[in-house]
Amino acid sequence: MTETETLRLLKPTMFQPALPPRNPNAHKGLFGNVAVIGGDDGMVGAALLAARSALLAGAGKVYVGMLCKEAPTVDLIQPELMLRSVSAIRQLTQLNVVVLGPGLGQSAEAINLLEYWLAQELCLLLDADALNLIAKHVRLFDLVKIRAAATIITPHPAEAARLLGVSVAEVQQDRTASALKLAQSLHATCVLKGAGSICAHHDGVFFINSSGNAGLASAGTGDVLSGMIAGLVAQGLDAFDAIKLGVYVHGAAADALVAQGIGPVGLTASEVAKQARDIINQLNKKHSLG
Helix, strand or coil: CCHHHHHCECCHHHHCCCCCCCCCCCCHHHHCEEEEEECCCCCHHHHHHHHHHHHHCCCCEEEEEECCCCCCCCCCCCCCCEEEEHHHHHCCCCCCEEEECCCCCCCHHHHHHHHHHHCCCCEEEECCHHHHHHHHCHHHHHHHHCCCCCEEECCCHHHHHHHHCCCHHHHHHCHHHHHHHHHHHCCCEEEECCCCCEEECCCCCEEECCCCCHHHCCCCHHHHHHHHHHHHHHCCCCHHHHHHHHHHHHHHHHHHHHHCCCCCCCCCHHHHHHHHHHHHHHHHHHHHHC
């Protein structure tokens, strides 16, 4: 790691407080509305993990729109989530941020949904198959570039390689440069996931995460990160501040779980989402005590 990169490490002192203090008279409408769209056949869990994570990160209300043929109408584990059809999600007028991609698939319907939401004037977080579709279709790539509202992308190295048209090895050879190139080419805020996740802004600023461990190399942890970031955006953080906090908290949650003897082997995404809530509240508490 270069001296410049060392100076750009994310540290807990940057996030005290993690979020603005909550007024005792606050109501759920003050903490934003998130929609998660995805969950095609066989991938319902991805959308639910993202949505649960957004709620646990503090979002006021979280909606879920699924593409699967027999979509559930309630999440029995997290009944606070509001499950709707993808068409009904379009009718919601007070959304602050939409997560598009967890379990989305690459069907014609998925492409149509992506085209629709790219044209909307609200923050979009694009992950998983949304990124794969953008990499495959030039017109979608171009729609991302011209968006006026904030766009967040959260690729892992293989998704980043597809977007850049290079090999995974080339992405990993210079992760910072790859993240910055992605952010600039799509005029987006980028999280390049992996050991030492890179948070990059299209203006050339970047940070490197200092938290996390190999326990995060399991199914669903990326969905949890996407939902967490969206939950932070819903509460008023701008895109870059949200990805920095989300990435740090995500890793710190995994570190805390391993310290408790939960993982790294067998660490699950759901455990990370719940522990992340504790990390956010701890950061806020440290500030109030200080």
